[in-house]
Amino acid sequence: MNFLTEIVAFVVAIGVLVVVHEFGHYSVARLCGVKVLRFSVGFGKPLVKWVSKATGTEWTISALPLGGYVKMLDEREAEATIPEADLPRAFNRQPVFKRIAIVAAGPVANFILAILLFAGVFAGGVSEPAAILAAPAANTVAAKAGFEGGETIVSMRDMQGSGSSGETHPVRSWSDLRWKLLDASFDHRRVVLTARTHEGTFDFPVSVGKIDDQDADQDFMDKLGFEPGGGTLAVAGVEAGSAAAKAGLQAGDVLRAIDGKKIDNAMGFIDYVQHRPGTPVSLTVERNGVQRAVQIVPALKPDAATHRDVGRIGASLATRIPTVDVRYGPIESLQLGVNRTWDISIYSLRMFGRMITGEASLKNLSGPVTIADYAGKSARLGLSAFLSFLALVSISLGVLNLLPIPVLDGGHLLYYLVEAATGKAVSDRWQLVLQRAGLVCIVALSMIALFNDLARLIRF
Secondary structure: OHHHHHHHHHHHHHHHHHHHHHHHHHHHHHHOOOOEEEEEEEEEEEEEEEEOOOOOOEEEEEEEEEEEEEEEOOOOOOOOOOOHHHHHHOHHHOOHHHHHHHHHHHHHHHHHHHHHHHHHHHHHOEEEEOOEEOOOOOOOHHHHHOOOOOOEEEEEEEEEOOEEOOOOEEOOOHHHHHHHHHHHHHOOOEEEEEEEEOOEEEEEEEEOOOOOOOOOOOOHHHHHOOOEOOOEEEEEEEOOOOHHHHHOOOOOOEEEEEOOEEOOOHHHHHHHHHOOOOOOEEEEEEEOOEEEEEEEOOEEEEEOOOOEEEEEOOEEEEEEOOEEEEOOOHHHHHHHHHHHHHHHHHHHHHHHHHHHHOOOOHHHOOOHHHHHHHHHHHHHHOHHHHHHHHHHHHHHHHHHHHOOOOOOHHHHHHHHHHHHHHOOOOOHHHHHHHHHHHHHHHHHHHHHHHHHHHHHHHOO
């Protein structure tokens, strides 16, 4: 059932995003007076088709529902002689700035879609984990900043020199905190996080550092020591014959502390246990409102993810994290949609640039398998999660198509910008050479992305 959900969600996502992209090209082409011969939803054999009497465009729904395409009147691609009356409507006969507008319209449509999707999510409201910190691991950025766990982050501002300055930005949720720290990390900015505790409100100077070497499958927040906290960690199940079963743990037990240290998230608990195979640990457990001490000795077990032996107790865990309902007004939602789309676009461009220069790992590239996986996961989480996922992929599609690689929209834009600057079109010979080079680049990127997908899938 999960596999079917992933396939359907993937097809819907790619279909919607590519059709929106192509509709951008179509709309501006029509505005510029270019004749559009065909708009196809999907590829392959047409299943349904009709011709618009108003525009003469053939609309088709084709067999393979993975996107679509627009075919414009163009003398370079014409299979027969174009009637004299239609020549002024050919794409290749348009002024260079019209051609630039038509080509750029596809990526722009993806960005507009992302803005509207994010705005819809923000306006509709979403329940997100609260920005409450768990106790950070030793020697992490969070620990060095003075966080002990249990603090609620309420705002962030930039720090300059020996003091702090700049506009204060409220932090409304965990994802909001993550985006703000991610943005600061790119410029290696020092920031001040204002946090509320039971003793009052305090400022914590934080140097988040750069994330040049972060892999896509690693959460940089974990490395900084920032993990969601303030929740309740409970035992969801116990394996028969395991260390947990021998110690008397039961499903429903609430884990309050381990060796006297408060625990409120699964990651911290698992990390503590994994580093203590064969070493007795003391758990403070609450059962039916009564707290009791339980001694348990983690067994030495192999870890499939890291291929090393770690401590395990044989219990599954469930974390109930405090959530907040985040909702914005229409105008603020639209502004946030624009800001989020801009931030993600810049992040994508910076990351791609650092991959080219070797400052960031090529493992950051993802292919269709990873996209399908996340499409299915987001669809199962609900409409807001799926719409946010669509917005992210729409931005990625827009950014990718703007890269100055021949065969992509960005490559054609480069040709037309050169033509606009010099007054002369790039020769057919050079276009052919660059087209082949661009195709090699696209194939190489696709192979790397597919390899990364397989590496994540089978963990090698």
